[in-house]
Amino acid sequence: MSANELLKRITTSPEIITNIAEVSKMNFNMLVKLVPWMAEHEKTQRKFRNAVLFRLSNIETLVTESFGAQLAQMAKAWPLNTLNEEQLKKYHQGVDERVSIASNQLGENGQV
Numbered sequence: 001m002s003a004n005e006l007l008k009r010i011t012t013s014p015e016i017i018t019n020i021a022e023v024s025k026m027n028f029n030m031l032v033k034l035v036p037w038m039a040e041h042e043k044t045q046r047k048f049r050n051a052v053l054f055r056l057s058n059i060e061t062l063v064t065e066s067f068g069a070q071l072a073q074m075a076k077a078w079p080l081n082t083l084n085e086e087q088l089k090k091y092h093q094g095v096d097e098r099v100s101i102a103s104n105q106l107g108e109n110g111q112v
Contacts, residue, residue, distance in 0.1 A: 065095040
């Protein structure tokens, strides 16, 4: 028997065709089950990334504002040098509010 005849006999064997069909069906079923899981996993990862980015944005803004206030306190002609503790506390609350508003707007617009 020649190689071509053997190859033809093997590739047209009913058992091999049945096995290939079964493996193909199992692969298809596995992929059908895998796609929704991957979509849900990506959704969860996206939520986590957004939460981390929002938090980092808050931290970065607070650090920037605080650093700016420290630099301004060093300057002699800056108006915050004349504020008392209560006024400084009110100023820092305003910074917190601006950060919260900016973060909320960022989340509503989906700009992450």
